[in-house]
Amino acid sequence: QKEVEQNSGPLSVPEGAIASLNCTYSDRGSQSFFWYRQYSGKSPELIMSIYSNGDKEDGRFTAQLNKASQYVSLLIRDSQPSDSATYLCALGNFNKFYFGSGTKLNVKP
Amino acid sequence: GAVVSQHPSRVICKSGTSVKIECRSLDFQATTMFWYRQFPKKSLMLMATSNEGSKATYEQGVEKDKFLINHASLTLSTLTVTSAHPEDSSFYICSFTWADTQYFGPGTRLTVL
Numbered sequence: 001q002k003e004v005e006q007n008s009g010p011l012s013v014p015e016g017a018i019a020s021l022n023c024t025y026s027d028r029g030s031q032s033f034f035w036y037r038q039y040s041g042k043s044p045e046l047i048m049s050i051y052s053n054g055d056k057e058d059g060r061f062t063a064q065l066n067k068a069s070q071y072v073s074l075l076i077r078d079s080q081p082s083d084s085a086t087y088l089c090a091l092g093n094f095n096k097f098y099f100g101s102g103t104k105l106n107v108k109p
Numbered sequence: 110g111a112v113v114s115q116h117p118s119r120v121i122c123k124s125g126t127s128v129k130i131e132c133r134s135l136d137f138q139a140t141t142m143f144w145y146r147q148f149p150k151k152s153l154m155l156m157a158t159s160n161e162g163s164k165a166t167y168e169q170g171v172e173k174d175k176f177l178i179n180h181a182s183l184t185l186s187t188l189t190v191t192s193a194h195p196e197d198s199s200f201y202i203c204s205f206t207w208a209d210t211q212y213f214g215p216g217t218r219l220t221v222l
Contacts, residue, residue, distance in 0.1 A: 032209055043202045043216040086120040088153070089131070090211070095141050097211055 003027060006089050006100035014108050019076040021103050023089030032092040033065055035074045038102065039085045047073070048089075053101070079107040111207045113138050115214030122193055123222055130188045130217045132203030139181035139205030144176070147200045147216075159186065193221045 011049045013019045021035075032051050036044035050056045050063040050072065062075040072091075078084055086102040112135040122128050132142070146157045157178050159165035165178040177189040184206075190197055198221045203214040 034210065036213075039199075041218075043200075043213040046210065046212065049210055092209055092211070095206060097143070097206075099153050107219075 002086040003098035004089055004091060004100040006087075006103050008101060009104040010106050011103055012108060013079050014105045015079060015081060017079050017107075019079045019083065019105055019107065021074040021076075021087050021089075022068065023069060023073065023100055024071045025089075025091050025098075027091070027093060027098075028067070028070065030091040030093050033063070033072045034092065035061075035063060035072075036088040036090060036099075037083075037085045037090060044088055076105075079105075081107050081109050083107050111135075111205070111210075111212040113203065113205055113214040114214050115203055115217055117217060119217060119218045119220075121220045121222065124194050125192055127189055127191045128193055128219060130201055130203070130212050130219075132186045132188070132192075132205075134184045134205045134207070134212070137205070137207045139207055140183070141206045142180060142186045143204045143206075143211065144178060144186075145190050145202045145204065147202060149200075155200070156188075190219065193219070195221045197221050 022091045034049045035047045037047050039045040048063045050065045056063045060077045064073045086104045088102045091102040114133045116131045141160050145153045157165040159166045159180040163185050167173045171213045179187045202216040204211045
């Protein structure tokens, strides 16, 4: 079983809609959770980190963490074509990091 | 966020030559660093992990004599691909950890002819 599971997509949403990206993980001891965005041909860039249960908002992005259910999600409000990328979910556990394979998001104008 | 630089951004070399890739953290001192490889349309693949002052730990299937990693200081790490072959052509990405978060360099596109 993989440490971090993501649907590979592609997830297609119209411009202006809410994109919902989900991720489940297997290690209950995981302490920190991250969402990275990776454009084609580029390296991943950190969007958000979340450490405790609940929601964390940053601009159009909201990360949600539910440790009891072992999932973390990312909501993107008012999706823009420039949000089209692969989104990687990652978790950290004492300097060991595990990445999901990524969900490809297409935002259609 | 933290800034990581990587050099060169692109390199094309002939088969059999060695290529060195540098990775620097510009505004922090990192305790741990990682080297990843990513083939087109594929996931990040962790190659090795190193902590400053100790040797790198390589993932299964990664040849340590082929991919030489030197964690020279808290701000510099190098990856040398020795005797490169066309199958080593890939996107190589380094990352440093700071405050329990990974920050990635911009990547190096290696093409071996």
